[in-house]
Amino acid sequence: MSDLRDLYQEVILDHNKAPRNFHRLEGANRTAEGHNPLCGDQVRVYVLLADDRIGNIAFQGSGCAISKASASLMTASVKGKTRAEAEALFHAFHKMVTGEGGAAFDAGGLGKLAAFSGVREFPIRVKCATLPWHTLRAALEGRQEPVSTE
Amino acid sequence: MTSAGRTSATPIRRDSPPGFDVEKIREDFPILRVMAHGKPLVYLDNAATSQKPQVVIDRLREYYRAENANIHRGIHYLSERATEAYEDARAAVARFLNAAEPREIVFVRSTTEAINLVAQSYARPRLQPGDEVVISAMEHHSNIVPWQIVCEQTGAILRVVPINDAGELVLAEYERLLGPRTKFVAMVHVSNALGTVTPVRRIVELAHSRGVPVLLDGAQAAPRLPVDVRALDCDFYAFSGHKAYGPTGIGALYGKASLLEAMPPYQGGGDMILSVTFEKTLYNVIPFKFEAGTPHISGGIGLGAAVDYVSGIGLERIAAYEGDLLAYATDALAAIPGVRLIGTAKEKVGVLSFVLEGVHAHDVGTILDREGIAIRTGHHCAMPVMQRFGVPATARASLAFYNTRAEIDALAAAMHKVRELFG
Numbered sequence: 001m002s003d004l005r006d007l008y009q010e011v012i013l014d015h016n017k018a019p020r021n022f023h024r025l026e027g028a029n030r031t032a033e034g035h036n037p038l039c040g041d042q043v044r045v046y047v048l049l050a051d052d053r054i055g056n057i058a059f060q061g062s063g064c065a066i067s068k069a070s071a072s073l074m075t076a077s078v079k080g081k082t083r084a085e086a087e088a089l090f091h092a093f094h095k096m097v098t099g100e101g102g103a104a105f106d107a108g109g110l111g112k113l114a115a116f117s118g119v120r121e122f123p124i125r126v127k128c129a130t131l132p133w134h135t136l137r138a139a140l141e142g143r144q145e146p147v148s149t150e
Numbered sequence: 151m152t153s154a155g156r157t158s159a160t161p162i163r164r165d166s167p168p169g170f171d172v173e174k175i176r177e178d179f180p181i182l183r184v185m186a187h188g189k190p191l192v193y194l195d196n197a198a199t200s201q202k203p204q205v206v207i208d209r210l211r212e213y214y215r216a217e218n219a220n221i222h223r224g225i226h227y228l229s230e231r232a233t234e235a236y237e238d239a240r241a242a243v244a245r246f247l248n249a250a251e252p253r254e255i256v257f258v259r260s261t262t263e264a265i266n267l268v269a270q271s272y273a274r275p276r277l278q279p280g281d282e283v284v285i286s287a288m289e290h291h292s293n294i295v296p297w298q299i300v301c302e303q304t305g306a307i308l309r310v311v312p313i314n315d316a317g318e319l320v321l322a323e324y325e326r327l328l329g330p331r332t333k334f335v336a337m338v339h340v341s342n343a344l345g346t347v348t349p350v351r352r353i354v355e356l357a358h359s360r361g362v363p364v365l366l367d368g369a370q371a372a373p374r375l376p377v378d379v380r381a382l383d384c385d386f387y388a389f390s391g392h393k394a395y396g397p398t399g400i401g402a403l404y405g406k407a408s409l410l411e412a413m414p415p416y417q418g419g420g421d422m423i424l425s426v427t428f429e430k431t432l433y434n435v436i437p438f439k440f441e442a443g444t445p446h447i448s449g450g451i452g453l454g455a456a457v458d459y460v461s462g463i464g465l466e467r468i469a470a471y472e473g474d475l476l477a478y479a480t481d482a483l484a485a486i487p488g489v490r491l492i493g494t495a496k497e498k499v500g501v502l503s504f505v506l507e508g509v510h511a512h513d514v515g516t517i518l519d520r521e522g523i524a525i526r527t528g529h530h531c532a533m534p535v536m537q538r539f540g541v542p543a544t545a546r547a548s549l550a551f552y553n554t555r556a557e558i559d560a561l562a563a564a565m566h567k568v569r570e571l572f573g
């Protein structure tokens with residue numbers, strides 16, 4: 001079970017059970033929908049963007065523990081950040097979960113998002129972890145068509 | 151059954167019904183000795199694809215080692231041998247389905263291709279705007295989308311027979327939907343997502359009483375139940391090789407000879423013609439009219455070996471063994487708190503779709519995988535079925551006759567680990 005505990009860390013299980021910012025966001029001026037056809041995960045991200053800063057953010061949807069916890073932790077991490085800061089966080093997160101950063105990858109700058117470091121041992125679950133982030137990017141870029149991980 | 155057996159005071163615990171030596175059968179499947187994540191492989195994803203017995207693997211190897219040549223045109227020794235092997239395989243598939251003649255068997259890539267062939271070559275020229283095609287609410291996408299396409303092309307309308315909460319076809323609704331505009335019925339024989347066996351005999355009877363032809367999607371039924379196309383009297387029957395212990399990339403379409411003969415070709419090319427000039431091409435006879443281009447020769451031959459292997463064991467015995475294992479697995483899963491089975495039809499075969507309260511199917515799949523247990527999670531290419539039961543996805547364990555009660559015990563134990571991890 002040890003590698004499973006690496007994947008399903010306590011903070012992930014907690015955010016899966018009690019996701020933060022898990023609601024529709026009234027007054028959002030950016031929104032996008034993401035879909036993972038492989039497992040049916042669906043997420044909608046709402047953003048209130050003001051002066052290039054994510055003033056508020058929330059999400060709705062259904063999915064596995066990894067995608068739900070990822071969306072929850074993402075919203076908590078990017079709230080108050082500028083677009084560029086959120087983008088930088090996404091790149092660091094992406095590097096960590098895909099293992100591109102190598103074994104020596106320093107997740108220090110990622111804060112609680114470091115809980116997803118175990119995902120790199122489960123390549124087919126990378127899409128679950130990154131779906132909310134791709135959806136957030138689509139929202140920030142004002143894209144209309146739903147995001148798909150395929 | 152002897153009287154001694156009936157009066158025996160201490161029942162003997164056995165792993166399989168009498169006369170079915172599952173351990174011996176497992177020896178036929180070399181892949182079952184593979185370790186997955188350091189655990190013995192428990193392969194319960196048979197509805198996605200089945201494993202291959204050694205005889206099929208050997209047959210493919212032998213074909214490429216000693217028989218490989220193009221077929222139906224060579225003048226040389228090897229070509230004759232390859233042609234004979236390919237046509238023998240067609241005859242084996244005809245026997246497997248109890249077709250009247252081998253020429254009623256068209257080799258295709260898959261069930262999907264077979265259905266597309268019938269939709270385009272049989273249905274499309276006959277459908278008028280306002281005509282109706284009837285399918286069920288538990289079809290695989292491969293028996294939905296080809297009909298949506300042909301409806302779009304012709305202006306015909308797709309009608310869907312509903313299913314009840316157990317996942318059974320509502321026969322009265324089917325009967326009601328069969329009307330003067332119904333021109334075709336395409337129905338699943340065994341649901342890949344629910345395991346339901348549909349009342350195919352009655353389905354065909356009711357359609358025929360109104361002069362409507364029927365295609366049955368046998369992708370899940372052909373490996374699990376005896377199929378007799380003449381007794382069913384269906385007009386078309388489709389199945390895939392790889393779910394029936396044969397190779398991928400090959401499948402078969404059965405069609406009544408009179409219907410196949412009246413149909414235009416599906417694809418044009420070599421092998422499907424008698425003569426070609428730029429003014430006029432004469433098409434070949436059936437089944438070759440539908441087999442344009444060099445076919446999947448080794449696949450066809452491998453499929454022949456697979457259906458002979460399965461028939462050698464006997465579909466009745468396979469169905470009985472798998473039925474026993476299904477009952478055992480149903481009890482084992484039902485005993486796990488929070489598990490809900492999706493698909494509880496009275497007539498059912500070895501497919502167990504389930505959800506675990508509070509845990510997404512995808513997470514169940516990952517945890518089981520680490521225990522060496524292969525199941526499928528997701529919508530199983532049957533999204534309307536998921537919508538019908540109000541779930542985004544299910545976990546699905548699907549059985550084959552090489553699975554054992556010990557493997558079901560391993561599944562149940564792993565499910566307890568899932569619950570433990572997710573608290």
